[in-house]
Amino acid sequence: MNPLADLHVHSTFSDGRDPIEANIAAAEALGLDALGCVDHVRVDTDWVPAYVEAVQRLRGETAVELRCGIEAKLLDTTGALDLPDQIEGIDAIYAADHQVPLAEGPTHPREVRERIAAGDLDAAAVIDAILTSTARALDRPQRVVIAHFLSILPKIGLSEADVPLDGLERLAAETARTGQEIEVSERWRCPSAATLRPFVRAGVTILLSTDSHKSDTIGRYDYCLAVKQELGTG
Template sequence: MTAPTADLLLGDFHVHSTFSDDARSTLAENISAAASVGLRRLRLTDHVRSSTTWVPEFVRAVAAEPVPSGLVVVTGVEAKLLDASGAVDTPAGLIVGRAGGVDAVVIGDHQFPGTDGPWSPAATRERLAGNLSVDDALDLFVTASIRAMERTPQAQLAHWFSILPKIGLAENDLGAERLAAWAGAAARTGTIVEVNEKWACPGRAAVVALQAAGARLVASTDSHDAADVGRYERVQRILAAADDTSEPTDTTGWMR
């Protein structure tokens, strides 16, 4: 394991608490778990949508938690990418990157960013079986991803490309040109990209593209239970594969 990879594994940049309706652990339990496994960096992150009103309470609650020496705790809210314009489902008036607000907007590809709003995986598969070509779908997704990064300051991409298997596609379908455009946008906009344990994405070729572009990578578990905080297997394998320069990367072009 190279030194940069080892350093990445000392952070967990996507950890949910009971502020999310599908998580089990409190903020305090997550902080304690991070310290117990020797993490140095932790992003406490919870799900929001446009109707969410509890973000100020979340920020105050995190600020009130004691943090062990050697651990830096930052905050985020996870919101879904909505459509091809790059719109993200965040509450009106959300404060990001300054006092009283969260440190980042963690954007998730929970549904496919359609031309008229988010498409469910089932609806996207129906379009792919109809008039939507694979290339057009991939171009639409990458373009929406880039637009989301451009219009969302202080952004982090969560489990990016996790939507692809749900619609019958794979990261390898993207090709080198799409990955380079996406990675270049992440570097240009200062968007952080997480390598996600839960969904095992993005994969090796995407990580290599991010590294080549000079984009910032972090590791995350997407934990919903404190027992999982900072515990990596799949992320470690992805990063190790990206460090292995003997393994060829995908060279498929943007348009097949």
């Protein structure tokens, strides 16, 4: 968990305020040694080749190590991601719970919350769907980062305390088996140290990230450092 790295930062290629160049300048000013360029994609995104070319070009202009990543939402319990066909040159895919990945497909959190309240959906089954979709998204040739894990829970009236330990342990084991990673997100203030402990025990690499959408918040940690201290990681 390197506090001199910010491995999830957005640019104007998707919904960030600033271009990659400005994000790099902010990282340089802070003395960061690594920056994760990460932008949102969908199945119809067509700018990935231009994005990859931009990051590759800028690698020659900075001492900051640049990761070229894309963020895609989990779609369903098969582990499918909302990805375009062309992702050549991408270093990492950030798998994110932007909606609830149920068996029938991505479902708006408001609908899920209402269905849980009405008794049409079981909260434990929803949590299991999130864990299952995340685990199944990991087994692919690209590096995968579990992005802002469980950030969807408050939107559906649940919390990390509702997630069973055995479910976390199974996901941690799968993350370790596939050699993938999980982040601590400053923006989303998740996951907690308690949620991350099974991943630490499994030897999973844990990244620090701000999920910044503005260059002036890059590399500025509060929540992430508190989690790092609670876990006692180096």
